[in-house]
Amino acid sequence: MSARNRELVNLVVVGALMTLGFASVYIALSEQVSTTSLSAAGFFFALYLIAHLVARSTVPHADPYLLPMTALLTAIGLTEIYRLDADDAFRQGIWVVVGVALFASTLIVLRHDFRRLEAYRYLFGIGAIVLLALPALPGIGATVNGATLWVRAGPIQFQPGEFAKLMLIVFLAGYLQEKREVLAQGRLKDFGPLLMIWGGAMLVLVQTNDLGSALLYFGIFLAMLYVATGRVLFAALGAALFIGGAVVVHQFVPRVQERVSTWLDPWADPEDDGYQIIQSLYSIANGAFGGTGLGRGTFYNTPGGGNEGEPLIPFAKTDFIYSALAQELGLIGVSALLLVYMLFVLRGMRIALLAGDGFSKLLAAGLTFGFALQTFIIVGGIVRLIPLTGITLPFVSYGGSSLLANFVLVAGLMLVSNRANARAA
Amino acid sequence: MNRQITRLAVVAIVLLTALIVATTYWQAWAAPSLAERQDNALQRVAEFRIKRGRILAADGRTVLASNVKRRSNGQTVYLRRYPTRGLFAHVVGYSTQVRSRAGLEQALNDFLTGANTNLDTVLDTTFDKLRGATIEGNDVVLTLRPRAQRVAYEAMVGQCGSVVALEPATGRVLVMASVPTYDPNLVERNYGAIARRGTPCRAGAPLVNRATQGLYAPGSTFKVVTAAAALDSGRFELDSTFNDPGYCIEYGDRVNNYDTTRPFGTVNFLQAMQYSINSVFCNVGIRMTALPIIEYMERFGFYGLPPLDTPDGERKASGLYEGGKLFRPKDPNQVDPGRLAFGQERLGVTPLQMAMVAAAIANSGAVMRPQLVQRVQAPDGKRITRLRPDELNRAVSRKTAEDVTRMMEAVVQNGTGTAAQLPGVSVAGKTGTAETGVAGRNNAWFLAFAPSDKPRIAIAVVVENTNGTGGQVAAPIAKRVLQALMPAASNSVPSG
Numbered sequence: 001m002s003a004r005n006r007e008l009v010n011l012v013v014v015g016a017l018m019t020l021g022f023a024s025v026y027i028a029l030s031e032q033v034s035t036t037s038l039s040a041a042g043f044f045f046a047l048y049l050i051a052h053l054v055a056r057s058t059v060p061h062a063d064p065y066l067l068p069m070t071a072l073l074t075a076i077g078l079t080e081i082y083r084l085d086a087d088d089a090f091r092q093g094i095w096v097v098v099g100v101a102l103f104a105s106t107l108i109v110l111r112h113d114f115r116r117l118e119a120y121r122y123l124f125g126i127g128a129i130v131l132l133a134l135p136a137l138p139g140i141g142a143t144v145n146g147a148t149l150w151v152r153a154g155p156i157q158f159q160p161g162e163f164a165k166l167m168l169i170v171f172l173a174g175y176l177q178e179k180r181e182v183l184a185q186g187r188l189k190d191f192g193p194l195l196m197i198w199g200g201a202m203l204v205l206v207q208t209n210d211l212g213s214a215l216l217y218f219g220i221f222l223a224m225l226y227v228a229t230g231r232v233l234f235a236a237l238g239a240a241l242f243i244g245g246a247v248v249v250h251q252f253v254p255r256v257q258e259r260v261s262t263w264l265d266p267w268a269d270p271e272d273d274g275y276q277i278i279q280s281l282y283s284i285a286n287g288a289f290g291g292t293g294l295g296r297g298t299f300y301n302t303p304g305g306g307n308e309g310e311p312l313i314p315f316a317k318t319d320f321i322y323s324a325l326a327q328e329l330g331l332i333g334v335s336a337l338l339l340v341y342m343l344f345v346l347r348g349m350r351i352a353l354l355a356g357d358g359f360s361k362l363l364a365a366g367l368t369f370g371f372a373l374q375t376f377i378i379v380g381g382i383v384r385l386i387p388l389t390g391i392t393l394p395f396v397s398y399g400g401s402s403l404l405a406n407f408v409l410v411a412g413l414m415l416v417s418n419r420a421n422a423r424a425a
Numbered sequence: 426m427n428r429q430i431t432r433l434a435v436v437a438i439v440l441l442t443a444l445i446v447a448t449t450y451w452q453a454w455a456a457p458s459l460a461e462r463q464d465n466a467l468q469r470v471a472e473f474r475i476k477r478g479r480i481l482a483a484d485g486r487t488v489l490a491s492n493v494k495r496r497s498n499g500q501t502v503y504l505r506r507y508p509t510r511g512l513f514a515h516v517v518g519y520s521t522q523v524r525s526r527a528g529l530e531q532a533l534n535d536f537l538t539g540a541n542t543n544l545d546t547v548l549d550t551t552f553d554k555l556r557g558a559t560i561e562g563n564d565v566v567l568t569l570r571p572r573a574q575r576v577a578y579e580a581m582v583g584q585c586g587s588v589v590a591l592e593p594a595t596g597r598v599l600v601m602a603s604v605p606t607y608d609p610n611l612v613e614r615n616y617g618a619i620a621r622r623g624t625p626c627r628a629g630a631p632l633v634n635r636a637t638q639g640l641y642a643p644g645s646t647f648k649v650v651t652a653a654a655a656l657d658s659g660r661f662e663l664d665s666t667f668n669d670p671g672y673c674i675e676y677g678d679r680v681n682n683y684d685t686t687r688p689f690g691t692v693n694f695l696q697a698m699q700y701s702i703n704s705v706f707c708n709v710g711i712r713m714t715a716l717p718i719i720e721y722m723e724r725f726g727f728y729g730l731p732p733l734d735t736p737d738g739e740r741k742a743s744g745l746y747e748g749g750k751l752f753r754p755k756d757p758n759q760v761d762p763g764r765l766a767f768g769q770e771r772l773g774v775t776p777l778q779m780a781m782v783a784a785a786i787a788n789s790g791a792v793m794r795p796q797l798v799q800r801v802q803a804p805d806g807k808r809i810t811r812l813r814p815d816e817l818n819r820a821v822s823r824k825t826a827e828d829v830t831r832m833m834e835a836v837v838q839n840g841t842g843t844a845a846q847l848p849g850v851s852v853a854g855k856t857g858t859a860e861t862g863v864a865g866r867n868n869a870w871f872l873a874f875a876p877s878d879k880p881r882i883a884i885a886v887v888v889e890n891t892n893g894t895g896g897q898v899a900a901p902i903a904k905r906v907l908q909a910l911m912p913a914a915s916n917s918v919p920s921g
Contacts (some may be wrong), residue, residue: 001715029500224434227429270464273573282467285459286453301522302495302502309497331452335445342441349434353427365430370438376444383447 003064003421004056010068011052015209018075021060021294025083028295040082044075047100054104058111059418061425063351066417070410074099074403076337080325080376083295084317088398095400099407106411114171114415118359121174128167129200131160135206161213161394161407165370165411168217169224173362176228178357184229192287197221198238202245212257212389214293215369218242223369224362225232227352230365234298263387280323284383293328299324317398319390321380337396338379345372347415354420364416367409431735431810440521450846469522480517480529483599483799489513489572490520501559506614509644511573511606516567516598516735517635524616527632529797530897532736536809537562538800540877543556546699557838559732561804568597568799568812573909577602581900585634586868586888588906589780593874593883594786595814596793598733599910600778600884603635639739640773641887644859644895645701648767649782652698652832654721654760655709657825663832664693673707675763680707682856699840701856703767709767715757718765719745724820725782728753731775732752732817736798743778770858780885783872786833787853790826792817834877844900845873847907853877854894854903866890871899875907882910900912 001009019041026036048071057068073094082089098312110117117124134151141151150157171287175193177182182190197218204214226235250256258273266274286298301307301317312322315363316324326334348368371394378397381388392402432510451459453855462467489512492503505520507513518528526534534540539562577588581604590600607619616875633639640759649821671688672679682688682703689702697705710718722728728751745752745760752771754760764770777795785792795817801809822827833853836842840853857870869891876884884906886899 031722223433227426227433230426230429269625279467280461281451281455282465284448284464285456286467286471288452292471292567296474296500298467298474300470300497301466302470302473302500302504307523312470326448331449334448338441338445342438345437345441346434346607349430349437352430358426361430365426365433369437372440376440379444380440380447383444383451383555385443385447395513408542 002131003062004052007051007055007064007067008415010065011045011048011071013077014068014071015041017072018044018079021075021079022082022377025079025295028293035223040093044071044078044096047097052102054107055414058107059414060107061421062418063347063421065347066344066410069340069347070395070407072340073337073344077293077321077393077396077398078100080321080328080396081310081317082282083297083328084299084324088317089399092398092400092403095403098400099403102404103407106408107225107415109413110411113360114306114412114419115220115357117170118174118177121171121178124167128164128171131167132200132204133252134160142145159399159401161208162401163408165217165220165374166367166405166408168403169220169366171220172224173359173366174343176224176362177354177358180228183225183234186234187230194225194238196220198241198245202249203298206249210389211387211392213247213380213389215242215389216391218372218379220307220366220370221372223373224366224380227365228362230267259387263381263384266384270410276314276320277382277384279354280320280386281329283316283320283323284326287327287330289331291326291328291333294328297328299327315390318392319397320382321393321397324398327417338375339384341375341394346366351413351417351420354421354424355416356420356423360416360419364413367412371406371409431510433707453834460517461742466522469525472538473522474500474559475538476503476561477505477520477684478539478564478801480537481566482513482571482574483568484571485566489517489567505611509571510608510610511783512571513567513569513637514609515603515632515739515817516569516601518735518739519612521613521820522615524612526627527800528634528735529567532734533565533798535669535800536565539563549727563804563824564802566799566802567594567797569601569797570599570797570910573600573906575604576900577906578606578895580881580905581888583886584898585635585778585890586886587639588613588884588886588902589636589776590882590884590910591784591795593779593784593787593793593880595812596795596796597799597812598797600906601634601636601797601880603639605631607631612910619755623646633869634735635887636776637731637735639775640741640743640746641870641889642859643768643772643774643779644857644868644870645703645768645776646773646779646782646855646857646872646885646895647854648698648701648706648766649786649829649833650722650725650817651706651709651713651718651766651768652694652740653786653821653825653829654718655694655713656828657721657821658713658717660713661709663695663828667692667694667702667705667708669697669702671704673704673711675707675761675765677709680763682705696833698855699835701841703838705766707763710762710764711827713762713766715754715760715762715765718762719754719760719911721820723793724818725785725875726817727774728776731777731781732794733777740777741773741775743772743774746773747803750754768859776885776887777919779870779872779881779887783855783874784883785820786829787874787877788826789823790806790821791819830877832874835908837873841894841896842871842873842900844896845871845904847875847904847911850875850911852904852907853876853880854900856900858894858896861890863890865892869893869895869898871895871903873900873903873907874916875911882907892916 022041201408222235222238262273266277301310314404352361352364378391378393394406508806518530520526520530586690588602630915667688671685672681730742794817800811829852837845837854843855847855852875854873859868869888871886874880886903886905888898
């Protein structure tokens with residue numbers, strides 16, 4: 001079976017799962033079966049069919065599992081968001097449409113040779129810095145839940161950091177490919193630009209107040225540096241620098257301090273600082289092994305107490321979507337979800353292995369590791385492996401910027417994959 | 426670069442595996458302890474999706490707690506309603522979102538939510554969960570008799586205090602009233618209305634279950650314990666003679682009778698009980714010394730939390746109290762034995778404990794575990810548990826119990842407790858009038874059991890802050906409740 005036919009079969013399976021998921025939420029919430037859930041699932045399937053057809057014509061040899069896994073993750077996200085708030089699910093659905101369009105345009109624009117991006121690497125580097133700096137600008141920058149990650153222009157607000165991440169990866173892939181041989185020799189003067197990147201990450205940390213974003217950017221950088229040079233020492237030194245820098249920042253930024261102490265003992269201040277993480281843990285615990293079932297979890301106060309409808313878990317559909325899923329799907333369900341992320345990462349790394357040139361390898365490895373690290377940082381914060389930070393769970397959390405950026409990420413991986421497989425065929 | 430990419434893939438997979446491990450920790454290992462945390466509002470709200478079991482009175486028909494169905498955010502929730510309002514409030518308690526739970530609603534939560542571990546029911550509830558069906562809890566049938574409970578509240582109208590009636594042979598709690606009461610339907614939405622309600626008594630909190638938490642000076646009802654100890658120790662008999670000059674000398678000072686103007690002169694032990702003569706009991710106490718009396722108190726259940734189905738925090742132990750704390754003397758010099766013997770030392774006793782004393786005498790000296798739950802039954806009617814009488818301890822010998830019964834019969838036939846006489850039924854009783862420290866204000870007590878030859882009901886009544894005596898105020902209340910509980914005499918009781 002050809003790669004694209006395999007992709008189509010997998011998409012049909014995902015479409016069926018999506019239909020089941022939507023129907024079960026609908027039945028649980030309304031105690032009746034309706035065609036609404038069927039038409040929503042039908043629309044969703046048609047959308048991915050278009051994505052599939054574009055892929056068929058532009059990247060025929062690309063990995064056949066990435067698109068179905070993307071569809072599965074967005075379907076899980078949409079289902080849970082629909083369960084929490086039907087209006088938001090509609091908005092998220094529109095973002096998925098835009099995301100698929102962006103995915104398709106990326107494929108179409110770069111279908112001949114994506115490697116020409118390498119020539120513009122410094123432009124991407126500057127673009128990443130500009131995007132990262134945007135939220136700090138007065139007038140358009142906005143602080144949500146304590147972290148300055150947003151840009152607001154009229155009715156539209158978005159998180160430029162999500163796109164900065166992609167630009168950073170393109171820049172690093174080009175830059176490291178160019179310099180990797182000199183860097184591998186380990187001469188101090190070649191490390192100037194890299195120290196600048198470290199300084200940039202620290203600035204991001206101070207300016208956004210968000211440990212998670214800084215950790216994500218710097219983690220991607222270290223991983224790509226290691227892949228390019230093969231020197232573990234560099235990655236270790238970099239990690240030490242980051243930790244050292246973070247400790248210094250921790251002394252001076254109260255919000256970072258608060259995050260760390262809340263991580264160590266959320267019950268020290270259960271009403272205020274520890275509130276989010278505690279409620280999230282209660283949600284996870286309530287799911288236990290098998291979960292409550294879709295649509296049967298507890299997220300809002302019920303009548304009787306005079307606070308009907310008030311949410312029990314703050315930010316359930318954005319930062320804490322994993323806690324919501326853990327409650328309704330249980331350990332079995334979220335373990336399966338994390339396995340999907342693992343499969344995605346394995347496919348991405350496989351693409352990096354098969355790619356024929358350094359730029360493509362670095363690009364695919366960077367994109368894939370960024371995807372894995374982002375998942376680790378948000379879910380790790382929720383399950384208290386690391387301090388909690390407000391970044392999104394790729395493809396699942398509510399939010400347009402993250403969704404769009406990740407669609408571009410998938411398109412990038414499929415472009416690299418298509419070229420590698422075409423060469424082999 | 427492929428070697429590095431492979432290693433990076435391993436790192437990424439290790440990171441994601443760590444997430445599965447950590448999630449497993451929270452969902453499998455830590456979940457039960459998180460579910461039990463008091464601040465876990467989510468868990469509490471989640472339990473409102475369970476159709477909680479009903480709580481029923483002993484007749485199996487009177488509903489004390491039931492549910493109303495509501496839809497909220499597309500989900501069915503069951504809110505608690507208490508149709509009998511204040512009548513059983515302290516025993517049944519409440520189950521709310523904002524104020525958690527109290528009473529049997531708290532103590533029997535596992536039964537009421539169907540979470541009790543029993544192979545049959547666990548399978549059923551698991552299947553229900555998988556089907557997404559509403560989980561139904563188990564119904565709890567109590568031992569409380571609704572008609573007598575209502576009579577007790579009617580008899581106490583305008584007063585503060587408590588009535589506890591037990592079945593001596595089984596320990597069944599037939600009546601448990603605490604006045605003032607509150608409407609448990611108000612707890613969720615209008616808690617302030619309960620707390621604001623003014624009451625005529627000093628400790629006005631209506632949420633306190635006076636039957637198990639109220640600590641009162643027992644006054645002369647304690648003479649039942651002293652007499653039981655004195656007779657059981659073999660040092661005194663019913664016809665032991667005493668001289669009453671109207672007072673007793675202790676530590677060189679006079680300790681006066683209730684009424685010093687009319688000394689009884691030469692009396693026997695039975696008459697001393699019949700007329701509640703303090704000086705006689707004072708001398709008995711001095712000769713017994715304090716520690717042996719305290720040992721008998723322990724045999725009756727004092728100094729331990731009385732076992733009952735309500736939460737531990739809603740019960741108090743009876744005994745000597747010092748500085749608000751239970752005080753168990755190890756040295757006889759720490760206690761005044763004469764005053765202890767007629768109930769005037771620093772004693773704090775609950776109505777439940779005094780009812781247990783009366784019930785033990787009625788039950789030939791054996792103390793039975795007081796129990797509120799007659800049976801628990803599954804929604805399909807299948808019985809899960811039922812009450813089994815449980816002897817806690819033997820307080821005194823059968824002979825002693827019979828002798829104390831003679832004394833208490835005399836109290837009602839021709840002594841201080843004649844107001845509790847019932848037509849055609851012989852009643853054994855003991856009055857008590859404990860000074861509150863305010864002149865003319867007493868806590869009035871009455872202990873009784875009936876029929877005295879074949880006891881079926883034991884009762885303790887306390888009325889706070891009254892200007893009457895136990896015989897005047899508490900004995901008539903005991904009489905009305907006894908009548909309501911006796912099938913033969915039921916016709917003469919006004920129904921409510």
